[in-house]
Every structure is written in C-alpha cells, then in structure tokens.
Amino acid sequence: MKPKILVAGILDTKGEEIKYLAKQVAAAGGDPIILELSVGKEVGWADIGLSEILSVINKVPDELYKVDRHQASAYVTEAGIKYVDNLVKQDKVSGILACGGSMGASIATAIMQTIPIGIPKLMITTMTSGDVRPYVGTKDICMMYPIAEAGINRLTKRIFTNAAAAIVGMASSPKIDTKDDKPMIGCMMFGVTTPCVLRASKSMESYGYDVMINHAIGSGGMSMEQLIDDGYIEGILDITTHEIADEMLGGVLSAGPDRLTAASRKGIPQVIAPGGLDLINFGPKNTIPENYMKQIQQKVLGRSLYEHNPNVTCVGVTPDEAYNIARSMAEKINKSTGPTTVCVPMRGWGACDTKKPNKELGWAGPDSGPTWLPDPDKPDWSLRSKRFIDGMKENLDFNKSNIELLIVDKHMNEPEFADLMSGILADMLNGKWEKGSRNNLSYVQSV
Numbered sequence: 113m114k115p116k117i118l119v120a121g122i123l124d125t126k127g128e129e130i131k132y133l134a135k136q137v138a139a140a141g142g143d144p145i146i147l148e149l150s151v152g153k154e155v156g157w158a159d160i161g162l163s164e165i166l167s168v169i170n171k172v173p174d175e176l177y178k179v180d181r182h183q184a185s186a187y188v189t190e191a192g193i194k195y196v197d198n199l200v201k202q203d204k205v206s207g208i209l210a211c212g213g214s215m216g217a218s219i220a221t222a223i224m225q226t227i228p229i230g231i232p233k234l235m236i237t238t239m240t241s242g243d244v245r246p247y248v249g250t251k252d253i254c255m256m257y258p259i260a261e262a263g264i265n266r267l268t269k270r271i272f273t274n275a276a277a278a279i280v281g282m283a284s285s286p287k288i289d290t291k292d293d294k295p296m297i298g299c300m301m302f303g304v305t306t307p308c309v310l311r312a313s314k315s316m317e318s319y320g321y322d323v324m325i326n327h328a329i330g331s332g333g334m335s336m337e338q339l340i341d342d343g344y345i346e347g348i349l350d351i352t353t354h355e356i357a358d359e360m361l362g363g364v365l366s367a368g369p370d371r372l373t374a375a376s377r378k379g380i381p382q383v384i385a386p387g388g389l390d391l392i393n394f395g396p397k398n399t400i401p402e403n404y405m406k407q408i409q410q411k412v413l414g415r416s417l418y419e420h421n422p423n424v425t426c427v428g429v430t431p432d433e434a435y436n437i438a439r440s441m442a443e444k445i446n447k448s449t450g451p452t453t454v455c456v457p458m459r460g461w462g463a464c465d466t467k468k469p470n471k472e473l474g475w476a477g478p479d480s481g482p483t484w485l486p487d488p489d490k491p492d493w494s495l496r497s498k499r500f501i502d503g504m505k506e507n508l509d510f511n512k513s514n515i516e517l518l519i520v521d522k523h524m525n526e527p528e529f530a531d532l533m534s535g536i537l538a539d540m541l542n543g544k545w546e547k548g549s550r551n552n553l554s555y556v557q558s559v
Contacts, residue, residue: 115283189223234279354390361433
C-alpha cells in the first residue's frame with residue numbers, strides 16, 4: 113500500500129511549488145494528498161480545500177478575507193490542527209510534507225507539532241536558516257532549507273524532488289520490532305552531570321527499563337515534559353534541573369515555566385536533584401548581561417564566571433538565588449500525586465561545583481571548580497546546598513506522605529549518589545518505596 117502523504121501549503125502563493133512536490137511524491141511511490149492552508153483566497157483545485165478545512169471550526173473562506181492576515185492564519189491553523197488530527201485518528205496519514213515562507217511554516221509546523229511522534233514530518237522553508245525552535249517545538253520535525261523562497265527551476269526541482277523522496281522514504285520505513293520493548297524511564301543530563309546520569313541510567317537498565325536521556329538545553333526539558341504528558345515515561349530521574357535556573361535568572365537554556373510539572377500532573381514516580389543548578393548559561397562572554405558582569409567584578413558571593421568554550425559562558429548562582437529556586441521548585445513538587453523524592457548532594461551539584469580537582473567528578477583542576485562555594489560552618493559542604501535546603505524546608509509540603517527531602521553527604525557525581533537515586537526510583541516503580549527508607553545509609557538524612 114502506498115504511503116498517504118499530506119502535501120500542505122498556502123496554495124494561493126505557493127501553488128506551483130506544492131503541485132510539483134505532489135507530483136514528485138507520486139513519482140517516489142507515495143500517494144499525495146494536497147492540503148490547502150491558504151489565507152488569501154481558495155484556489156479550488158486542492159484535494160482538501162480551504163472550505164473543507166475551515167468547516168471543522170464553523171468558518172467559511174469569506175470570513176478570512178475580512179480580517180488581517182494574522183487572524184486569518186490563526187483560523188487556518190486552528191482548523192488545520194483539528195482536521196489533520198481527525199485524519200491521523202482514522203489512519204489516513206503516513207506523513208506530512210509542507211513548503212512555505214514564514215507564515216506557511218508557522219501554520220504547517222503548528223499542525224505538525226500536534227501529530228504524534230513517529231509519523232514523518234518535513235518542512236521546506238527558508239526559515240530553516242534562522243532560529244527553528246518555534247517551528248520544531250518538542251516534536252520530531254525535519255526542516256530543509258530550499259535556497260530559494262519561491263519558483264520552480266533546475267535548482268529547486270532537485271531540492272523538492274529530494275524532499276519528496278525523503279518523506280516517502282520515511283513513511284515507507286521498515287516496521288519496528290516492538291516485542292522486546294521495555295517500560296521507559298526519563299532522565300535529564302548536562303555535561304556537568306554526565307557521570308551521575310550514565311551510572312544511574314545503567315542501573316535502571318539493569319532493573320529492566322529503557323532510559324530516555326534528554327539533553328537539558330531548554331528544548332530537551334520541554335521535550336521530556338511533553339513525553340511525560342503523552343504517556344511515554346513511567347518514571348523520571350530528574351537529575352539535571354538547571355533549566356529552571358535559566359528560566360528564573362535569564363539564561364539561554366530555559367525550558368519554560370512548565371518545567372518540572374508534568375510528572376506531578378501525571379502522578380508518575382520522580383526522583384529529583386539540583387544537577388547543574390549552580391550555573392546560569394549564556395553564549396559568548398560578551399552576551400552576559402551587564403549586571404551579572406558587574407557582580408562578578410565586585411566579587412558578589414557566588415557570582416563566578418566560567419568560560420566553557422568560545423560559545424558557552426556560565427555565571428555562578430548566588431546562595432540567595434539557590435534559596436529562591438528551591439522555593440519555586442517546591443511549589444511545583446507539592447502538586448505531585450505520585451511518589452516524589454528530592455535528593456540534595458551537599459558536596460556539589462556538578463563538575464564545576466567541586467571543592468578540589470577530581471577527574472572522576474568531572475573537574476581536572478588545577479584548583480576548585482569555578483562555582484564552588486563552601487559553607488563557612490561546614491567547609492566540605494556547599495553553601496548553595498545549605499540555602500537550597502532552607503528553601504525546600506520552608507515551602508515543601510512535608511505533610512504529604514508521597515513527598516520526601518533527602519540531605520545527602522555526597523557530591524552529585526559520586527557513584528553512591530547515582531545509586532541512591534536509581535535505587536529509590538526502582539523501589540517507587542515496584543511499589544516498595546516509603547519515606548525514610550534510606551535513613552539506614554550513613555550519608556543520608558531524611559527531612
């Protein structure tokens with residue numbers, strides 16, 4: 113059976129390009145279905161015309177022509193999402209291919225973002241040469257740069273033909289053997305928490321789970337939240353939560369305000385740590401906000417500078433900021449209905465947060481890590497950890513039987529900390545977890 117490929121676009125401006133794409137989809141062995149997303153006028157030759165699409169939101173094309181293009185595109189997007197969702201539910205879509213400029217890409221990718229992961233999605237647009245995050249979102253959307261904005265010529269013919277062959281090829285890919293699939297665990301990782309994540313994930317695999325490790329760079333956290341909401345994730349090792357610091361303190365790797373909410377909403381087991389929360393992430397050094405640079409120069413407590421490479425520069429989180437981050441996290445955690453443990457490593461939160469050089473922990477030296485800030489009352493412990501615990505104690509709802517806070521006398525990247533987190537999650541998934549169950553460990557204190 114030929115794969116059914118939606119070929120979508122604003123046909124009153126990109127009609128010839130869409131026709132050519134549909135022709136090449138057919139030549140590649142697919143069954144093209146032209147989907148009209150026009151906002152200027154209805155062309156009358158699409159397989160699924162504008163009138164048919166708009167009918168699902170009780171609109172007609174004439175209503176589009178009486179509003180500005182922004183509102184018109186909003187109507188088409190809303191209708192397109194609902195119409196395509198119905199096609200997907202009826203198993204009438206094997207893949208979607210779209211072509212357009214900024215508006216066409218905005219409409220088409222908004223539709224793509226609602227299509228389940230695994231159904232091929234390919235967007236051809238010149239917007240690919242810029243920031244594609246708004247277009248890709250949290251879904252498996254491929255984007256292709258067409259060189260030209262419009263026109264059918266010897267160059268664009270080749271590009272469009274490649275795109276057509278690609279979408280048909282993806283939609284015709286071999287079936288996946290799922291008989292050995294295992295329950296999936298989510299896990300968040302950043303370079304500074306890699307030793308902890310790799311050991312903990314290996315432990316979960318030994319317990320019989322597959323592990324989805326997402327890169328905590330903003331999009332990674334957003335994708336994990338979406339995967340949890342979509343039901344793919346059975347439990348999460350939320351080891352690396354620094355995206356929350358970037359959201360609250362203006363860094364470039366924010367996952368948005370909804371980070372750390374899906375697991376609580378779905379009621380799945382979650383084990384949480386402040387991995388990487390000692391850092392606020394920026395691009396090149398000259399992109400760091402002026403107020404942060406002044407604080408670094410004034411040696412404000414905790415406000416250090418770490419140049420990871422020419423394109424990545426990090427600023428240290430102050431103890432008071434760590435306190436505020438903990439309070440914010442606690443408010444989200446309080447909404448959890450599933451078993452939830454927050455593990456706080458008192459000797460550092462990642463490779464940059466180390467008292468002395470230690471390659472096993474991720475920092476080769478020659479001195480202490482660039483964000484290390486000792487607690488004056490207990491120099492082996494981090495002052496950030498102390499203030500983080502203060503914030504958790506003030507806001508976390510300890511009356512809830514499903515919520516626990518652990519003070520751990522270890523560094524984030526020590527093997528014992530990784531084993532603690534994976535062991536707790538395994539117990540939660542097996543229904544064996546209870547508050548205080550790790551108090552038998554000399555380095556663990558349950559609050």
